Amino acid sequence: xxxxxxxxxxxxxxxxxxxxxxxxxxxxxxxxxxxxxxxxxxxxxxxxxxxxxxxxxxxxxxxxxxxxxxxxxxxxxxxxxxxxxxxxx
Amino acid sequence: xxxxxxxxxxxxxxxxxxxxxxxxxxxxxxxxxxxxxxxxxxxxxxxxxxxxxxxxxxxxxxxxxxxxxxxxxxxxxxxxxxxxxxxxxxxxxxxxxxxxxxxxxxxxxxxxxxxxxxxxxxxxxxxxxxxxxxxxxxxxxxxxxxxxxxxxxxxxxxxxxxxxxxxxxxxxxxxxxxxxxxxxxxxxxxxxxxxxxxxxxxxxxxxxxxxxxxxxxxxxxxxxxxxxxxxxxxxxxxxxxxxxxxxxxxxxxxxxxxxxxxxxxxxxxxxxxxxxxxxxxxxxxxxxxxxxxxxxxxxxxxxxxxxxxxxxxxxxxxxxxxxxxxxxxxxxxxxxxxxxxxxxxxxxxxxxxxxxxxxxxxxxxxxxxxxxxxxxxxxxxxxxxxxxxxxxxxxxxxxxxxxxxxxxxxxxxxxxxxxxxxxxxxxxxxxxxxxxxxxxxxxxxxxxxxx
Numbered sequence: 001x002x003x004x005x006x007x008x009x010x011x012x013x014x015x016x017x018x019x020x021x022x023x024x025x026x027x028x029x030x031x032x033x034x035x036x037x038x039x040x041x042x043x044x045x046x047x048x049x050x051x052x053x054x055x056x057x058x059x060x061x062x063x064x065x066x067x068x069x070x071x072x073x074x075x076x077x078x079x080x081x082x083x084x085x086x087x088x089x
Numbered sequence: 090x091x092x093x094x095x096x097x098x099x100x101x102x103x104x105x106x107x108x109x110x111x112x113x114x115x116x117x118x119x120x121x122x123x124x125x126x127x128x129x130x131x132x133x134x135x136x137x138x139x140x141x142x143x144x145x146x147x148x149x150x151x152x153x154x155x156x157x158x159x160x161x162x163x164x165x166x167x168x169x170x171x172x173x174x175x176x177x178x179x180x181x182x183x184x185x186x187x188x189x190x191x192x193x194x195x196x197x198x199x200x201x202x203x204x205x206x207x208x209x210x211x212x213x214x215x216x217x218x219x220x221x222x223x224x225x226x227x228x229x230x231x232x233x234x235x236x237x238x239x240x241x242x243x244x245x246x247x248x249x250x251x252x253x254x255x256x257x258x259x260x261x262x263x264x265x266x267x268x269x270x271x272x273x274x275x276x277x278x279x280x281x282x283x284x285x286x287x288x289x290x291x292x293x294x295x296x297x298x299x300x301x302x303x304x305x306x307x308x309x310x311x312x313x314x315x316x317x318x319x320x321x322x323x324x325x326x327x328x329x330x331x332x333x334x335x336x337x338x339x340x341x342x343x344x345x346x347x348x349x350x351x352x353x354x355x356x357x358x359x360x361x362x363x364x365x366x367x368x369x370x371x372x373x374x375x376x377x378x379x380x381x382x383x384x385x386x387x388x389x390x391x392x393x394x395x396x397x398x399x400x401x402x403x404x405x406x407x408x409x410x411x412x413x414x415x416x417x418x419x420x421x422x423x424x425x426x427x428x429x430x431x432x433x434x435x436x437x438x439x440x441x442x443x444x445x446x447x448x449x450x451x452x453x454x455x456x457x458x459x460x461x462x463x464x465x466x467x468x469x470x471x472x473x474x475x476x477x478x479x480x481x482x483x484x485x486x487x488x489x490x491x492x493x494x495x496x497x498x499x500x501x502x503x504x505x506x507x508x509x510x511x512x513x514x515x516x517x518x519x520x521x522x523x524x525x526x527x528x529x530x531x532x533x534x535x536x537x538x539x540x
Contacts, residue, residue, distance in 0.1 A: 006096055034093065045096050058154025076100060078157035080091075085344040086337045087095035089408075 001050050002031070002080045003057060005064065009073035011042040019044070019075070022067055026060060027053040042073070047080065103158055107310035107372040108338065110345050111365045112162040113149050114286035115142050115355060116293035116301040119168040119202075127180030130173060131187035138165060138191040138200075141300055141355075146196045148352045152345055160345065161367075162507075165192065166291035166303075167202035171218040178217035182225045189229035198507075199274075201291035203234040206281070209243040210530070211252070219249070222256050226271035227263035233274045233289035237281035239476040241483050245279065245531040250476065253277045254469030254525065258492055261461070265494035268502035272491040273424075273456065277472045279479030279486045284359050285415045290452075290487060301358035302350035303415060306342030306406075307365045308334075310372045312398075316380045327381060328401045335362065335405030343410040361415030362406030363451060364398070366426035368509035374398075374419050375428025386428055387438025395419060396449035416485055418451030424504065424511035425456055433512050440471075440514055448478055453487035458502045458511040461494040468492060470521035473531075481534055 007019055016035070023030060023046075032047040050057060061077040068075030102108035122133040142165050149160040167188065174181040185203050192200040203225060205215045222234045236253055239245035257277075261269030276290035283294020286303035293301070315334045319326060342360045350357040366374045375386035378394045399419045407413055421443065423429045432438040440457065447453045453475045459468075472488045479486030493502045496513050503510040 004096060006100055008097070008100075036093070043093070043097065045093055056151075058151045061154045061157065074100075074104075076157050078099075079155045081344055082156040082158065082341060083091035083095055083099060085340040086099055087091045 001057070003048050003050055003077050004080050004083060005046040005048055006076045007042070007044040007068070007073050009042055011037055011040050012072070015042060015071065015073060016044065018067070018071055019046070022064075023048055026055060028060070100157070102308070102311050106308070106314045107367070107369060108308050108341070109159040109161050110304060110342055111307035112164050112286050112305040113145065113160055113345070113349050114164040114166055114291055114303045114305070115145055115353065116166045116284065116297055116303060116358060117141050118293060118297065118299040119170075119173050120295070123173050127174060127177045127183040131183040134184055135187040135191050138167065138188065139194050142195050142197070144353060148349055152348055156341070156345065158341055158345070162199070163197045164286070164288060164291065165195070165197060165200045166286070166293045167200070168293050168295060169204040169206055170202055171205035171215050172295070174218065175214045178214040179221070181218050181221050185221070185225040185229060185232055189232045192231035197231070199231050199233050199288040201233040201235065201288050202293060203232050204236065204292040206237045207246050207249045208237045208240040208279070210246055211249050216252070219252050219256060222275065223259035223263050223271060226260045226274050233291070235276040235278055235281065235290045235292060237278045238472065239279040239480050239531070241280060241480050241537045242533055244533040245473065245476045245480055247473065247525070247530060248528050250469050250472050251466070251525050251528065253472055254465040254467070257468050257490060258465045261492045262494050268504060269461070269491045269493045270504050270508070273489065273504060273508055275489065277488045279476035280484060282415060282485055286361050287363065287365065287416060289489060297358070298356040300355040302346055302353060302355045303358040303361065304342050304346035304349070305361040305363060305365060305415065306338050308338040309364050309366050309374045309377055311338060312364065313371070313373070313377045313380050316377065324397060328397055331398060331401035332405035335402040336409045339406040339409035357412065359412045359414030360406070360410040362403055362410070362413055362417040363415065364402055364419040366420060366422065367507055368425055368427055368430070370427055373426045373428035374421060375426050375432060379428060385435060385437040386432045387442050391442060392445050392449055395421070395446050399450040416451040420452060420455065421446055421450060422456035423514070424458065424502070424509040425507060430509065430511060433514055440516060444474060444478070447475060447486055448482065452485055453489070455487065455489050456491070456508065456511065458491045458493045458496070458513045459516050460497045460513055461492050462497070463492045463516050464522065466522035466525040467516060469525045473525070477531065480531070
């Protein structure tokens with residue numbers, strides 16, 4: 001199963017490193033990554049494969065949100081189906 | 090495949106625009122629970138509801154976590170209780186209590202179906218059942234009641250309309266220490282639907298499968314935000330944008346509904362396309378109408394703007410879901426919509442305008458507080474007016490009105506939570522009792538004879 005990790009907020013050092021370390025620890029494999037910086041605003045979207053992760057998506061999503069609070073960013077992990085459903089006919 | 094913009098748009102809808110799944114409602118048939126006595130039936134009802142819906146709260150929480158979209162309410166609707174207590178209608182409150190207890194055990198906020206369907210005429214057991222409603226609403230917290238008093242096919246049962254006026258008065262009086270909240274849990278319908286996921290009027294129709302998941306989506310804030318991006322567009326463009334937005338919102342509901350029904354071992358019923366407001370700022374249907382160009386909701390043009398909104402939401406939603414149903418239209422409850430509350434406080438919106446608005450949207454005179462000394466026959470006359478609109482226009486209409494005990498125009502009622510607060514609105518003081526006391530039926534309209 002694939003999920004989308006979205007990280008937004010004010011740009012700072014080490015964001016990608018921290019998020020990647022967290023995902024690696026949880027057994028999530030990053031399949032795609034893209035990132036933009038608009039002024040001071042940082043936005044990163046990753047597609048991750050969770051088939052080897054031992055934790056449930058709803059638990060990982062909560063942990064992502066907590067990690068986001070620690071590093072002062074907004075971090076979401078959501079099942080990819082929600083975006084496929086809402087943005088394709 | 091989705092793009093960066095799509096992902097960020099979805100997140101903004103949830104973070105800033107109050108996108109949510111308003112309710113996951115499990116419809117449960119109680120027909121297998123009928124036993125010889127009310128006590129045995131009540132026990133069976135409690136056990137069945139607790140068993141069927143035991144995972145509804147956890148499943149909703151899991152889905153919310155996985156998809157990143159809040160699921161606000163988890164609810165249950167059941168077979169109209171008047172049917173399963175027909176042999177012992179005076180003891181129907183025992184079943185009502187069992188349902189309320191089951192709702193508390195499950196941790197859900199409302200359970201609907203303390204209901205009777207009397208659109209053609211009132212059977213004796215239904216008459217007795219309806220008389221139990223005020224007491225049951227006063228002694229339970231989560232149970233909701235509804236009565237269908239008319240339909241396009243059968244006309245309007247004016248005996249039931251008269252009873253319902255009295256029922257609203259008594260339900261409010263018996264809960265006078267809480268601003269008459271009993272009446273806020275009661276709905277009088279015309280053309281009630283059997284798969285409505287929204288409270289207080291949800292019940293599980295006898296034509297339904299034994300366990301069904303119906304989902305109500307929401308998102309007035311998302312529609313308003315979208316319209317803010319095109320302040321000078323003409324109304325054709327406005328309608329197109331609402332359609333596109335409704336499509337996205339409904340797709341989220343469809344996904345959640347399908348997944349929830351799979352996990353809860355129930356049939357996927359319908360997605361209800363209603364735009365349902367909450368008292369939160371930015372989650373208001375009234376403010377969409379104001380964004381379209383009416384200074385304050387209730388002004389001239391409100392009905393036209395609402396007609397456009399209601400139709401565009403349906404067109405976008407129908408395309409997005411494999412099965413739509415329920416009420417499917419924009420809701421205009423006064424106490425549950427911050428824009429409506431403000432307009433009512435200013436006197437910009439009146440009962441007459443609200444009645445006109447119900448001709449073009451779902452669902453009716455909803456969550457409106459009126460003076461506590463309003464005669465029961467005047468409330469019945471309001472129900473008759475709404476039922477007539479529903480009957481003639483082939484649509485669902487309803488009345489959920491609160492004659493607030495001891496209060497009058499200038500006062501306010503406050504129920505808290507999703508039920509919100511509302512100023513007392515004036516009603517016409519002329520007497521309608523002769524019409525109501527005539528009884529009988531208003532015959533079905535000629536255009537209902539289609540066979």
